[in-house]
Amino acid sequence: MIDAELEPTVTPLSAEVPALEVRGLVKHYPGVKALDGVDLVVRQNEVLGLAGENGAGKSTLLKALVGLVRPDAGEIWVRGKKVRLKSVVDAADHGIGMVFQEQSLVPNLTAAENIVLGSEGPGVRRGMYRWKTMRNLAQQQLDKIGSDIDPLARTDTLTFAERQMVEIAKVLRIEQRTQFAPVIILDEPTSVLESKEIETLFTQVRRLREFASVVFVSHRLDEVLDVCDRVTVLRGGESVGEVAAAGAVPGDLHRMMIGSTGSDDHYHGNASQRSGEPLRPMLEVRGLSGKTFRDVDLDVHAGEIVGIVGVHGSGREDVCRALFGAEPTTAGEVSLDGTVLELSGTRAACAAGIGYVPAERKIEGMVGPMSVADNMTLTKQKSRCNGPLIAPKKQATLVDGWIERLSIRTPHRGTAIQRLSGGNQQKVVLARWLVAGDIRLLLLDHPTRGLDIGARSEVYRLMRELANSGVATVLLADSLEEAIGMSDRILVMSDGRATKEVACPAGGKPTPLDLVKEMV
Template sequence: MSIEMEEKIVTPPPAPVPALEVRGLVKHYPGVKALDGVDFVVHQNEVLGLAGENGAGKSTLLKALVGLVKPDAGDIYVRGEKVRLRSVVNAADHGIGMVFQEQSLVPNLTAAENIVLGSEGAGVRGGVYRWDRMRRLAQEQLDKIGSPIDPLARTDSLSFADRQMVEIAKVLRIEQRSQHPPVIILDEPTSVLESKEIETLFAQVRRLRAFASVIFVSHRLDEVLDVCDRVTVLRGGRSVGDVPTADAAPAELHRMMIGSTGSDDHYHDTAFERSGEEPRPRLVVRGLSGRTFRDVDLDVHAGEIVGIVGVHGSGREDVCRALFGAEPTTAGEVTLDGDALQLSGTRAACSAGIGYVPAERKIEGMVGPMSVADNMTLTRQRARCSGPLVSPRKQASLVDSWISRLSIRTPHRGTAIQRLSGGNQQKVVLARWLVSGDVRLLLLDHPTRGLDIGARSEVYRLMRELASNGVATVLLADSLEEAIGMSDRIVVMSDGRVTAEVGCPSGAKPTPLDLVKEMV
């Protein structure tokens, strides 16, 4: 008896629909093509890293995904459905939310109020808050990420890391709007966090993966490789690569970002060696005390870069601000080239030849709607004047020369600085103190925060060049590695006091562990 066997055709299951997909996205600005046909895909329950130099198009892409920018061409698909995202609210209706690099919380409201703001629902009745219900709504979101924050705590009483958790919990409320697993965008979420806070954030990101998709943006490539499943790289407004993090390395990602092989030595330790020090320090600080620091002694010679390191709350940021007259002091003496300084305000500091680059670039370092030219000459009005009047020709010549010298990428000197990438904004802020040529002391508070490798290297090169020209520099670095790589000496602070001073000669640099021992 013959048995006829029927051939069975096994149909593979359909591929899961991506949580988010972008096809051929294009966006033009005057003189700039920010996006030039970007393609990328975010799978469900995936953490996708988005990497690229400043100016690569990341910010424009993210703004398009949350409805803040209208693309000129291309399509966006959410769970397979083609959508037009016209506003942040519209994007939230489709389940897309973003934790912005500059936090968007209202400081004098509670965490609960911030979390449910704009989507109070049952938390409000007759225009009046139902606090028990509000607290439960907020607690539900905080529980999703395992956060112990009290929903009724005022937001301005929380640490930056805890406020970041509130931002994430706030974004998770979009789940109630769309009834779909959310897509969460984290834009530089670690830029001002300490190492322990970063570990906490990463734990929450991994927890999010269980019920959401995440787009993680960071200039720290080691973080991208640590927390992401895949990395998409943008360069010049285009998608140039997509690799699983298991198969990637920082050097390879850097090569994709800049189009060539990068060097691991970004600090260029021997680029501007100095033959010797002045017999007397340029800056002498003795017994300086203030709200968060006390009895601080500090010497900085002309042409020397001195780093100050310490954990959050060590007082180092306030010391830096005090030297610029932006933080009150209660005791101590400060001299610059032998002349006593009266730390009465920032105007006096500028007149004395002190420059300051703040950590919060967008808040304290620049005026967003003003032009590149006006921001660059903001504290040096005489440099652009002929007599009592502003000379447009003199300003144009001065500004254009610094744009060229620092390779600032801007369509025009009249372009609003807020239209530039973070790295180019920082170059403009640095140039502000260079246009008159009379800066003797430069205070740098996290000058490379939020910058990519290429932009950081440019800032390092400029710092070395200024040092070689005799500028004394105080550096609050973005990492211990940066402090070690760039400093000639390092001062360690803990609980508002100087606890150690460590030499950093070329070829005999300390290790991060050497510094940590003095910081705790």
């Protein structure tokens, strides 16, 4: 039974008054105009989708709506009143909450502490936590989204997907901060969730619509159309139009996002174009075992892309990390181009010619305050040095060449990478291994997570180029469709074991259902 204290008490408004309205919002950064007169209307009790390519201005707009960014011009109206949102707390007091794409939890606190942080209420008395009450408060939020996470579990022991569910439970506490219907912003909430968890989330979003307004942001356009009532599209920092979700298809949104006719086929056939099968695989894995996986065998030939698929907890992510020396193993042998490797750590893996693009790009894949140039040359310092010293001209020539070749949108090579859009950040992370020039095996852990259609197509193109140059690639895809579209072969994992290998020849691709049958 839900505590009466947690039930939202909503003061009704006139139906004509928008829950949230943005008028002519403008925001400049050095060399970049992130927002150029954006207009946005969120009606009461609706789910509004927000779509746009990486760099279209979505992130800046959302940050302005939760008080993280001060706009240079324009107005924000909440329930018919103009407001100035000075902080996240200020936005929360106005009933605006956000689930961030990049997680905002405190890792050394429990799930319960994170969920009620800043709104502990009866969970604290005389400066002391009342743990039973805290647990109950958090459990009630977790129950709303059907999660079985232990409220007293430390957040840093949870998986990425579990932490995302805690984020969603946390933002639902905003129901207790205002007498008016809240506005909940969900920024890429499904990026790491499995299909069952996504459906649970969509059920929750539809429940929220009954007493709140929701802004839903996702690069998966089919999801946007599935759960939203309307969709507003941004391009180049401007509002370029909106469509009713009913009757629309992803292609309609894509054309508005890029300003031209897009293709639904972004994979363009098999990634590799090998003329013959090599005598020996580039990567040979035999009986590899670790904490969450056991007896895994895997072969990847030069110029081949092999996808690994499995449900959450199958062990595939840990296998990928183990091949890069970032996860300990207990048994097995790994050979690269005929040489047995001692993967004692990531430094040894890099020296052996192994590259790795992690799923959590901003945490493990880049150094945010460092420049694009420094991030791009981080792995191979010799590429930018003359002897023991950095050669600025050498680095500038090298980096500018890759910026142009990969169409990386950045004001300057010296711009901090954290200032770039997600797609351009990912290009820089991939370029790091291209700069190295001696990569023989590339491990890609969800390389297109959080990227729009255009940025994903660019990543696919880079993957094909690397494969065609002879690089062996292991892909942990963001979806089964992506794994099927990009892979030459697919290894299915279940409960920590490799259970089946599926061929993916051009013209004879398996269906997602074929793989699901082997995954569960």
